[in-house]
Amino acid sequence: MSLPHAILTALLERPSAGLDLTRRFDRSIGYFWSASHQQIYRELGKLEAEGFIRALPAAQPTRGQKKSYEVLPAGRAELERWTAAAQDPKPHRDxxxxxxxxxxxxxxxxxxxxxxxxxxxxxxxxxxxxxxxxxxxxxxxxxxxxxxxxxxxxxxxxxxxxxxxxxxxxxxxxxxxxxx
Amino acid sequence: MSLPHAILTALLERPSAGLDLTRRFDRSIGYFWSASHQQIYRELGKLEAEGFIRALPAAQPTRGQKKSYEVLPAGRAELERWTAAAQDPKPHRDxxxxxxxxxxxxxxxxxxxxxxxxxxxxxxxxxxxxxxxxxxxxxxxxxxxxxxxxxxxxxxxxxxxxxxxxxxxxxxxxxxxxxx
DNA sequence: CGAACCATGTAACGTGTTACATGATTAG
DNA sequence: CTAATCATGTAACACGTTACATGGTTCG
Structure with missing residues (x-):
């Protein structure tokens, strides 16, 4: 359960559309948490359904249309909760x-x-x-x-x-x- | 595609049954490639079906009966192939x-x-x-x-x-x- | 107009995790 | 004999990867 929180962090730094996020994951955050665009679209859908983010009004129709998201207060709260929660380190795989x-x-x-x-x-x-x-x-x-x-x-x-x-x-x- | 090869390596070091392997993965190999017993049983089944390992004759009936495996020549060949093949390092997740x-x-x-x-x-x-x-x-x-x-x-x-x-x-x- | 590219997705599959089920063996 | 433990598994789901599909935009 880390990818959604990686996305929330990235969206708080700057509201973005799916491909933008994918590119930013290729630099910065992706250096220690990579993700493909397919994963990112899947998670964006879930995060929106859960009420953590919403699509910006600008333009949101059919396929092929750029769609930007921003974090809602519930999303920020969830990220705060997750950041502070104790988590065991996972064994490395090499x-x-x-x-x-x-x-x-x-x-x-x-x-x-x-x-x-x-x-x-x-x-x-x-x-x-x-x-x-x-x-x-x-x-x-x-x-x-x-x-x-x-x-x-x-x-x-x-x-x-x-x-x-x-x-x-x-x-x-x-x-x-x-x-x- | 690494767990099967981890298991082949462990079985070459010493033929073992599923739970034995699970315990050995808790020490040694598991320090950099962990696996649960469910995963291990699943992979043992696949490896046997592919002809890479076989159950030792001793005793092999129903559930709850200990079942040890050993590596067949095809399994060793596959491990040699995999060890020598070029593989890109995967980005760490932390x-x-x-x-x-x-x-x-x-x-x-x-x-x-x-x-x-x-x-x-x-x-x-x-x-x-x-x-x-x-x-x-x-x-x-x-x-x-x-x-x-x-x-x-x-x-x-x-x-x-x-x-x-x-x-x-x-x-x-x-x-x-x-x-x- | 057509080709290349941008952007968003779907589908199928492999691997890892969690919860549970069942038979065999051992200790009290 | 009963309970605990050992050993092997099944089922359902979450996550990650690969391949492909579809609509929009841009540029020659």
Whole structure:
């Protein structure tokens, strides 16, 4: 039950239509909660039915017509409730670690190339985050909102830093391993 | 398409019955790929139907009777194929980061207590991993299999270390924030 | 006008979660 | 024998993914 709350957050930051939201999920919020446009339309429908959001009057007819939504007071209340409610951390799922574990049993044949590819992808993501940090969080801005957003971005930066370091270590191990 | 391969890996390490697997997923493999017993039974059925595993002859009658499985050659081949195949990393999903982002909009009321709780949980998990490391990976054992397994465990240790540090930072930020 | 693209959706399926059902075994 | 527990499952639903459908707008 997180996607509806991700959408409420995005809509509070700025009322938007479905595809707008999809694009904004591709940046920012989507860095730690991705969603396809199909999911987003489905959730927008539910949120409207529950009275948490409403379509802006401007234009709302048939298919193919742009339709923007805004958050209603009940929606904001629900988001406040959800943000404050205790939630257990869910165990991470990581395919790459699973594959390493499998490789310990069936051999490492072919795995190294994909580790290199992942290392490259994580380096790019890290560079992207660091660019965002330079651009959006210059020193000195210490509004509560900016500090919280910066905290989230730093989590992303530190996680990507971890992965690049760990993958580098892993590749060093592979270099010293008997083939397959 | 990862759970079946997690199960194949576990069964190659040791043939087991459904509940055995469930318990082993609660430790070890489950640290980065959890699964409930319902999921596991469902997948065992599929894997058997596909000819990747088979029930051991010993005893296999009706309900309530223990039923152990072992991996067939086709199952091992499939696991080798999957391990070597290129796979894109999936974007992480993290509810806590999402809640921080929401808090930047609707206020931090009530969130701090849950951050403390998470910090405590991550510290415990870290301690558990470090115990496992001391017990299972004493210096000097450098078989290929041990080195790969150790690499996976170190990822777990470093991730938990990251979260404890980040949550500590986050709580310091909260201390300096205007309430709500 | 036609092609490309924008925007909103539907349908089918796979995976994960929750609640419950049933037979076998063990402890008191 | 009864209750608790072990072990295997079923059913219903929520969420995520993939493929496709349909109407509107823009540009050559």
């Amino acid at each position: 395919t790459l670690l699973l594959r390493l574990r499998a490789a310990a049993v069936v051999g490492t044949e072919g795995l190294e190339a994909d580790l290199r590819r992942h290392l490259d992808l994580h380096r790019r993501q890290l560079a992207e985050y660091e660019e965002i940090e330079e651009r959006d969080f210059p020193p000195g801005n210490d509004s509560a909102q900016a500090r919280l957003q910066h905290l989230v971005l730093r989590a992303g930066i530190e996680l990507e830093t971890f992965w690049t370091q760990w993958l580098t270590e892993a590749l060093e191990e592979f270099a010293g391993l008997p083939d397959s | 509810t806590l980061l999402l809640r921080l982002r929401a808090a930047a909009v609707v206020g931090t009321e009530g969130l701090e207590a849950d951050l403390r709780r998470h910090l405590d949980l991550h510290r415990r998990q870290l301690a558990e991993y470090e115990e496992i490391e001391e017990r299972d990976f004493p210096p000097g054992n450098d078989s290929a299999q041990a080195r790969l397994q150790h690499l996976v465990l170190r990822a777990g240790i470093e991730l938990e270390t990251f979260w404890t540090q980040w949550l500590t930072e986050a709580l310091e930020e909260f201390a300096g924030l205007p309430d709500s």
